[in-house]
Every structure is written in structure tokens, then in C-alpha cells.
Amino acid sequence: MGSEIPIWLDASYVQKILRNIEIDDSVEVKNFRAKSATVKGENYLSDIYRVTFDVIGNPRNSTDNKSQKSWIAKILPSGDFCKEMIIDAKFYETEISMMREIMPRIDAILGQINPTTFAAQHLHSDTEPVIHLVMEDLRQKGFELNESRKGLDLQHCLLALRKLAMLHASSVALAEEDLQCVAGFKRGLFHKDHPASEVAFLTLCCESLGKETAKWPELSPGISEKIMKMSKVLYEKAAEAVLFREDDFNVLNHGDYRSNNMLFLYDEQKNPIDLKFVDFQMCAYGSPAVDLLYFLGSTPADELREHKRELLLREYHKTLLSVMDELNCKTKPPSFEELSKSLEERMFYEVAIACVILPLILVSKDDQQSINEMMQADGSLDSPGCKAETYRKVMTRLLPLYDSMGLLDS
Template sequence: MIIQKNNNDIPEYLDEQFFKGVLTNQTGSEDVKLFSLDFSMGSSPGENYFSFIYRVQVVYTLKGSGNIETNFIVKSIPLDGAREAFVEFDIFNSEKVMYFDILPRIENCLDNMKIAPKCYYVTSNPIATMVLEDMKVPGYRIADRVKGLDLDHSKIILTKLAQYHAGGMLLLEKEPSLATSAQLKRGIFSSVSLGPNNIGKLLYMNASRLIGHASKWHGYEKIMDKLQYCYKNETLVDKILDTIRPSQNDILTICHGDCWVNNFLFKYNEDSPIDAVFVDFQGSMRGSIGLDINYFFASSLQIDILRNNRDQLIEEAYYPAFRAALERGFYKNIPTVQNVKDEIKRKAMFGFFSSILVLPTIAVNKEVSAQNTAETSKDEEKAKKIGDLSCSSERFLESQKILLKEYDSYGLFD
């Protein structure tokens, strides 16, 4: 048995016995004999805040077979130390339910369209761990989060997001009991996680940093007066929670909940994207389609696309795919394109949330982001330095110049 760690820091529990269990579960055979495990890192430092991602190539045999080679992604979520606060959010179990229960049913509603990698194995012993299909094998890869997505990539994502949303709506119509499912009640962002000792603290720190920059911009004086009032009176979290909370008039689906560029994998024909799948369903919840769309727009678009192409993306990519999938599933009362646009506008506060919590981390250069881990977040001096740099990048500031005026026109800060 050969184990090649290739100078990577691989946890001891990811051993022969672990992968024998994975393969037994996947193949249904007890006659699994491993020959080699070849590890590499599945992501760079700072690219995954909650988890560690490993890629492993496994060579094994079954009874009577020759050598079989397969590839896995292993997602390890050590909910201790700096991550201990996330235990109460139950992110591991939420994602497990999505991969094993909800996503297969959504894909079934979409004639087995592929939305996400397969999940082969889950265990919480000794550490919360998932073993997933390695989408690099069929040719999927991540885009450049620092640059953001161009028009072609954005169209691919909004087409697939529309199909995913439609599948969630069809499933909720087919199985109304899911509307009260505990696992879909809240995503990552709730009154608990947005509390002053958790994400809420960072949200207000970044709001302060934004105010510091935008107060110097000509033409933003009235907007800053309103935003400073919200900041001083600590009303931002309440506004965000009101936006997240489902209401009777919402176009409700099963949201992805964390729609930013690192959670998309693209397949290409030469240099042109032709498909995408989603990963990381820790934040999935029953909620408005407008949440995912606003979160995506504010976090993941290149500046010129953010400025000029959002309506086009809804009209030419999102809505046609959304309507077509709902029609195929015989959905009653299909929303119009104007209904969708109105929903996006009503849920724009979730875009503001994404723009001050997620965008700073995404837009900062990779040298800085490599230092931005759950561990360094506990070091106040380091965390402050990283936060200041993250909220000073050109993409963050230029995006805010576009978004703040739009959000103010919707009355978000009134």
C-alpha cells in the first residue's frame, strides 16, 4: 500500500481504512483492496474559510478485477478552535442533507440535469468529512475570483442558477412538507450567525471601512448620512434578517445560499464556458430567488458587467432557463420576467450584505487572501490588517460606487 502525501499536510485519519470504507460504500463490495493513495491540495490557502479541501487519486481492485483508478475530493471541516462558533449553525448536517436528499430530488425534477458533484460518503468521526466526485476529471475548473466573472461566465451561472431555482420550486410544489423542514429553515446567515460575536461583528467593521472610503467620494454625501445612521443605530443586521425571512409574496425556492465565484465549477469548450456545477451547500435554505441573484451580482461580477449587463443577464440567461424548466415541470402560476426583476429589487439588501461581507474577501489579491483563514481571524491585529486591505481593493471600491447609488434608489438605507 503506497500513500503519497507529496509534502502536503494531510490528516492522519485519511488513511487506507478510511478510503476502504469510502469504496465499500460506493461500490457495494467488501472485497476492496487498495494499492495507492496519491494526495494533492484541492484549494489554495485562504480560498476556503470553513474547510480544508484535498484531492486524492485512488488505485484499487475488487474481487476478480484489474486495477481501477478513481478520483475524489475530500472536504474536511474541523469544527474546533477558530471554527467552533460554527458548530451551532449545523452547517455540516445541512450540507449532508442537501447532497444526499434534496439535490437528487431537485435534479430529478429537472430530468436528471447535473447541478452538483455526487457525494459518495459522509462521516463525522473523527472530523466532519465529505467525499465528493472530483469534477476536474470531466473537465470542470474554478474561475478567477479576483477578476470576477465576464459576461459569458455570468450567463452560464445564471442559466444554471435559474434551472436550480426552478427545480427547487417544482420540488416544493410537489412536496409541500419541505417548506417546514428544519434543515431548510435557515442558512449560514441567521440571527445567531449575524450576532455581535459572530459574523455581525465583521459586517459592522466592514461597514465602517466602507463609510471611511465613501465619505470622501463626491456625490455620495446623502447616501453616507443614511448609511452612517444605520451603522450608529445598528439597524443593518435587522434589515438583512428582514430580507432573508421568507414572506407570503416571495418567489420561494431552495436557495443555494452562498452564490459566489469559488462555489462554481466551469466546463469549457476550448476557452468558452459551456456548463457549470455548484458546490458548497452549507448555506442552503428555503428562501427567495432574489437572495441568490443579489448575492451573486454583488460578489462575483466584473465591474463592467456589474455596471452594464445585469438586466441583460436576467432577460437573456436567467429568465428563459427559469421559465423553460418550470414549463417542463408543469408548474402552476409561472412568474413573469417583471415578477423576477421586482423580486431582485425587493431583496437587494442581501446584495448589500454580500457586497460588504463577501466581496472584500473575494476581490483582494491572493497574497492577502492566503493569510485570511479561520485561524488568523482570532488574531485581532492580523484580522484588522487583512480587513483594511480587503476593503481597499480597486474592485471592492469601484463596485461600491455602482451598488451604493442603486441600493439608495431602492430606499435600503432609509
């Protein structure tokens, strides 16, 4: 989002962090450089910077007296509306807790059977001078964002769901060891205790879609009218759909599982062979339907959403059962039929994601805007993603389907 480098994010600050990590006050940072790590619209809830520098000295795990490093700094964004919403929703507190405390434990659990890890290494976090965290730069290990604006293909989706199943299975094992450490993550994206500013933003996103669909002759006028009415209750209905139920099969959900929050590693033939998760601001303990419906509503290419839905879900389910078995989990996993029923009961959540999150993903690079830029002087919101041709093509198929299922009725 932001492009101006914070004045405090300098060589001196990075050197202080590095010395704490290395437990060595002789290590020095030279040739410090910082730049924005994302373009406008790639990350709506943070300002993200890449800092690169030379390390002079002999840090641990290095045989050289001089080495190069690259870190990522993730910082509370500027802009009154966005900042207020993020602070009140405690998104940064959630992410810092996840990366500093929970993910290392989950990595250790899965490490008993598989050497893969889920996320970048947390290096530092603080609330001063503004809440932020610093982590390793996964680009140095070859991980990269898939740039497709048409949704992920089958190969990427299968890998993403296998990795998600590994995360969920490992979180079940962690919950069996220490339920309180995962049960404390309660909010996610939609929750009754989130601030009014977040409710207002997502409501306005839905209204923006309603206004835009009124211009689409492919749809009956009644659908636009239903979306406008639905916008008034969208937040409440989505929060109800993902509400924690104690008698469910529950996991620790990523909460924002979409292509923008996946970094892929490729082999020489450009086949995806691994991925890491980024952005743990909306993690929540609850049904795996939360992540699965979010993923289905936001990430696959539409032909997969239409024709390969069961294949994708079965790949997730097969991996979940396999990893839970290898980890010797005592919790009984759901059958595929039970998982499918859970998804069906919460289907409105996928509708909400398709209506308010998918346009933020499919917006063209040239039209990307920050949240503050989307806000209009009259208090309305103009989401450029709702005007994107790719999004229009997807939604002119999905909206009549959702309508036939009664999901647009408010």
C-alpha cells in the same frame, strides 16, 4: 484553509468507503495520496483535501483490474472561532442533507427533460472523528474554477443564471411532490436563529469596510459614517430582507451563489458550456431573490452589474419559465415585473453581500487569509479584501448609488 492532512484521512479509511460503495470487500486502495485542494482564503468554512489513489480489483462500471480515482474530502476546519460558528449554524448538516438526499431527487426531476446534473456525487458523510463529507472530484470530469478576480464576464454569467433557473424550477417541481423536504431548509446565510458568533463576524466585516472607506478620498466622509452605523444593524436588516414569506413564489435557494462555488466545463475554444454547483451549506427555501441578489452583489464583473443587470435577470426569468413549463409545474411562476418587484423590496440584501462577501472574493491571492487570521487581538476584524484595488473601484461606484437609494441609512 488547513494544510496538514488529518491523520485519520488515510488509505484505510478511503478503502472502507470504497468497499461500502462497491459492495465488495476485495477491492483495495494503493498509492494513496492526499493534499490540500484549496489555497488559503478560497474556502472559509471548510478544510478541503483532494485524495487520489489506485483501485486494485474490479469495481463496478470498470473493465480494468486497476483504475485511478480522485475524491474530495470536505472537513470541519480547525480554529476555535470558526469551528464554533459553523457547528452552531449547522452548515454541515445542511450540506450533507442537500447532497445526500435532495440533490439526487432534483437531478432526477430535471433528468426527465435534460441530462445535466447540478453537483458532485455524494459518496460518504459522517460526524466522526469530525463532521465531514466525501464526494467525487469534478476536476476528473473537466470542471474547473474560474480564477478571475474581476468578476465573471457576460458569457459565464448567462450560463450561471440559466443553470440557477434550472435548479429553482426543479425545486418547484420537487416542492409540489414533497413540500416538507425543501421547506425544512430555513436558515441560509442570514437568519435570526443563527449563532451570535456568525452575527459578530459579519458585523465586524462591515465595520472593517467602514474603517477602510474613511481612507478613500473618492467618497464623501458621510458614507463611511453611515457604514459604521449600518454595521450595527446589518445582520438584522439582511435577515429581514430574506425572511421566508409563505405567499411568495418560493424555490430552494443555493444560498451562497458566487463564482467561488461554481465549477465550469469548457469547450475547445474555452467557451463555458456547463457548470456544477459546490458548497450547499447555506441552502434555504424562499424567494429566488435570495440567490439573485447574492449573485448580483458578488459575481458579475462590475460593468455587467452596471449596464447588463436587466439582461441577466431576463435570461434567468426566461429559463425559469421554460423549465417550469417543460416540467409541467402547477405553481404559477412570477412575471418579470413581479420578480423585479421582489428584488427591489429585498435590495438591502445585495448591499449586505457587496459589503461583507464581495471583499472575501476580490481579495488578491497574495493577501488571502483565513477567518481566524483576520481576527485581531482586540476583537476587531481586518479584512484584506476591503483594501483590494478591484474592490475599491467597485465600491466607490456602488456605495454612492446605494446611498442615493437610501439603502445605507440605518
